[in-house]
Amino acid sequence: MRKLAAVAFGAAAVLALGACAGEGAGGGGVEGGETLAPEDVLVGVSMPTQTSERWIADGEAVEAGLEELGYDVDLQFANDDIPTQSQQIDQMITNGADVLIIAAIDGTALGSQLDAAAAAGIPVISYDRLIRDNENVDFYVTFDNYDVGVQQATSLLQGLGILDADRNETGEEGPFNIELFAGSPDDNNATFFWNGAMETLQPYLDSGVLTVPSGQTDFEQAAILRWQQETAQRRMEDLLTSTYSDGTELHGVLSPYDGLSRGIITALQGAGMGPSLADGLPVVTGQDAEIASVKLIVDGVQFATIFKDTRLLAEQAVIATEAYVNGGEPEANDTETYDNGIKVVPSYLLESVIVVADNVEPALVETGYWTQEEIEAGQAD
C-alpha cells in the first residue's frame, strides 16, 4: 500500500509540476494532486444573475460552505450578461483562484475562460447548468434535470386529473387543451427539462387526451430566452389572442420555471381567467419553489412547482471543491448522462420533489427552506 501511495504521489508531483509550468499571472490552481492549506485557498464562484432568488441563495450557500472550510471566496453575479460573466471569471483567474465554480448564463460562451483556467491548473466545477463545447469542465453538480422535466409534466397531468397523486391513471380522458413553454435555449438544462416533459406528455398527445391548439410544439417555438418573466407573459398573451379569442378553452400550461409561471399567470388573469384554480384558472406548473410562487400555490393560483433544494447542491459544490483542494477528485454518481459536446462530464446528480398545495408544509416548511411567515408574506425574510 505504502509503495503504491508513494508511486501515486510521485506521479501527482510530476503532474503538479506540469500544472505549475502553465500557471497564469495569479498563480492559482490546484490541479495535479497538490494539497493546499485552507488559508491559501481562493475559490471563484460565478453565478448568472440576482434577478432570481434561487441564484442568490445558491451563491450565498456556496460561499458560506467554503468559508466554513477556511477558504477565501470571490462570489460574483453577472446580471444575466454574458460579457460581464466572462470578465468576472477572467478576473478570478488573474486574482489567483484555485478552483472555479460556475453557473453559466450561456453554456457555450465561456470557452476562452475555461482554456485559461486549464492553462493555470484551475479545476472548473460546472454548477447546476452544464458548460458545453469545452474539454476543461472537470466536474458537474446538478439535479437530475431530465427527471425535473418528467416531474413538471407529471404535475400538469395531476393538475388536470389525468393522473392521481400516486401517478396512477384515473381514466380521465379530457380532451384537454394545453400550451407549452420551455426555458432559455442557451441553457443546457432547458433541453433536459423539455425532453423529460415531452416524453411524459407524448402518449397523451398521441391518444388525443391532450391537444396543443396553437400547434406550437417545437422547443424553438416554446423557448424563452434568458428565462425572462416578461417574455413569457408576452408569449402567453400572444397565444391567447391568436388561438383562444374565439372562446376555445385553455386547461393547462407546462411551465419550466416559477418566474415564467408568474408571467403566464399574469397573462391568463389579464384575459379574465381565474383568478384562482377554483374559478377555472388553467393549471400552471413551475420549478424552483420561489417564495412568490409558493404563496400562489398555497393560495390556489399556481398548481405546482418542482423543489430543488439548493442547499444540497451548494453542499455538493463545496464537497467537490474540497476534494480538489486536498489533491483528489470529487466522487461522481453519474458518468454517462452529461455529454457537453466534447466529453462526458462526471456528475453528481440530486433529486427533486413535486410540490403542490398539499405538501408545501412537509417539503418546504419542515425542511426549513421557507418559514410559514415567509410563505404567507410571499417574500423571503
Ligand code: GAL
Ligand atoms: C435553470 C435552473 C432552474 C431555473 C432556471 C432559471 O438552469 O436549473 O432551476 O433556476 O435556470 O433560473
